[in-house]
Amino acid sequence: MHNSYDVLIVGGGPGGVAAAYLCHKRGLSHLIIESGKGVFQGIANTYPEGKNVYPSKPKENPEPFLVEELRPPDKPVTVEKYIQYVQHFVQHEGLNVMTETEFEDIETGREFLKVHTSRGTFKARRVLLAFGSSIPKELTVYGDAKMVAKGLDDPKKFVGVRTLVIGGGNSAADVIISILKEKRNASDKEPVYWAHVAETFDVNKETAQRLGEEILLGGNIRLLPGATPRIGEVDDEGVDRLVIRVSEEKIEGGIERYHAMSFPMKNVIACIGSQGPTSIFDRIGVQTIACTEGICQVAKEGDRLLLLTAEYETTRKGVYAIGGAISPSYMRISKGAIVEEKHPNLIYTALNDAHHVVNAIAEKLQKKEK
Numbered sequence: 429m430h431n432s433y434d435v436l437i438v439g440g441g442p443g444g445v446a447a448a449y450l451c452h453k454r455g456l457s458h459l460i461i462e463s464g465k466g467v468f469q470g471i472a473n474t475y476p477e478g479k480n481v482y483p484s485k486p487k488e489n490p491e492p493f494l495v496e497e498l499r500p501p502d503k504p505v506t507v508e509k510y511i512q513y514v515q516h517f518v519q520h521e522g523l524n525v526m527t528e529t530e531f532e533d534i535e536t537g538r539e540f541l542k543v544h545t546s547r548g549t550f551k552a553r554r555v556l557l558a559f560g561s562s563i564p565k566e567l568t569v570y571g572d573a574k575m576v577a578k579g580l581d582d583p584k585k586f587v588g589v590r591t592l593v594i595g596g597g598n599s600a601a602d603v604i605i606s607i608l609k610e611k612r613n614a615s616d617k618e619p620v621y622w623a624h625v626a627e628t629f630d631v632n633k634e635t636a637q638r639l640g641e642e643i644l645l646g647g648n649i650r651l652l653p654g655a656t657p658r659i660g661e662v663d664d665e666g667v668d669r670l671v672i673r674v675s676e677e678k679i680e681g682g683i684e685r686y687h688a689m690s691f692p693m694k695n696v697i698a699c700i701g702s703q704g705p706t707s708i709f710d711r712i713g714v715q716t717i718a719c720t721e722g723i724c725q726v727a728k729e730g731d732r733l734l735l736l737t738a739e740y741e742t743t744r745k746g747v748y749a750i751g752g753a754i755s756p757s758y759m760r761i762s763k764g765a766i767v768e769e770k771h772p773n774l775i776y777t778a779l780n781d782a783h784h785v786v787n788a789i790a791e792k793l794q795k796k797e798k
């Protein structure tokens with residue numbers, strides 16, 4: 429496998445897949461890196477089962493859909509059908525996707541940008557950030573907890589395994605329900621531990637009902653309220669482990685006494701919510717601007733917006749950003765001024781951004797070659 433591309437695309441959602449397709453059509457080599465199991469993982473994770481996908485388009489925007497091939501149909505289809513269509517499309521067009529690969533950082537090389545990922549480093553002439561608006565939060569512990577999964581890819585992996593799920597909300601409960609179901613089908617009695625930093629868990633009625641059903645059907649679940657993940661460490665046998673304190677008390681003389689459990693990290697899933705992409709923008713050193721009073725119409729005071737040229741290039745040369753990652757608004761450098769640009773988080777916007785950015789990149793790269 430060669431590891432140098434004209435365009436490296438981070439994220440295989442509508443923006444990333446459209447960009448890959450357009451690169452392919454224009455003869456630019458490309459690679460999508462996608463942290464999930466397949467393309468459109470972001471959509472698969474966030475849309476409720478059976479939800480219809482609409483070809484929504486902001487009224488005030490005169491442009492039609494510019495990537496018809498990926499446009500949701502006028503007669504809405506379910507999210508499952510739309511994802512299935514896109515998976516076939518990606519295969520049929522021979523687009524280059526590397527799944528289960530997490531973006532880490534970008535380093536500027538002499539001729540290429542070096543993109544560091546969980547599966548090694550790739551070289552690219554241009555990098556397109558299309559990782560959407562919802563980035564799973566990382567566990568913060570002393571040491572390294574990168575091995576901890578942030579979602580459930582395949583519940584079968586946890587059959588026969590004592591599993592720890594961290595997080596107190598619906599997404600943690602949904603993960604537990606899926607694992608319990610799988611364990612029930614395999615007559616596996618190994619428990620699922622459910623840990624949360626707070627003393628109470630907070631799930632909606634419908635999720636609580638489904639969880640209750642699993643418990644009544646024999647699901648073995650052990651609650652760990654008030655438990656705090658503390659340390660990521662490697663044990664004597666080279667196994668990455670997460671140490672979580674499950675109870676603690678202060679005794680005289682500044683001494684604390686606590687009980688802790690240690691799980692192999694591969695058996696831990698942390699569902700602790702998601703955040704916007706600002707922390708990634710900070711990590712890779714692209715400039716954002718904080719909205720001050722009266723400056724922004726869409727963003728709130730204090731929100732930090734990414735600074736982009738009219739061609740979606742960030743302040744880091746050769747690094748572009750599109751789609752949900754720059755929604756609901758960004759700061760656009762236009763005719764010497766900086767203005768807030770409204771950017772609704774829609775499939776339409778992600779597809780059209782991809783069209784504009786790939787045109788701009790292709791022109792630049794082809795000019796360079798002449």
Ligand SMILES: Cc1cc2nc3c(=O)[nH]c(=O)nc-3n(C[C@H](O)[C@H](O)[C@H](O)COP(=O)(O)OP(=O)(O)OC[C@H]3O[C@@H](n4cnc5c(N)ncnc54)[C@H](O)[C@@H]3O)c2cc1C
Binds near residue numbers: 442471475
């Ligand atoms: C419940 C719901 C319903 C919606 N319904 C509609 C609708 O009907 N019509 C419509 O037009 N819009 C709808 N939207 C909005 C639409 O889904 C988004 O605007 C669109 O998905 C944005 O596309 P994107 O490619 O920018 O980002 P995403 O679709 O979020 O794709 C980003 C991809 O990047 C991957 N990724 C993230 N971080 C990393 C990383 N560090 N390394 C590698 N990969 C990474 C993610 O796994 C994901 O697959 C809906 C949104 C929600 C939440």
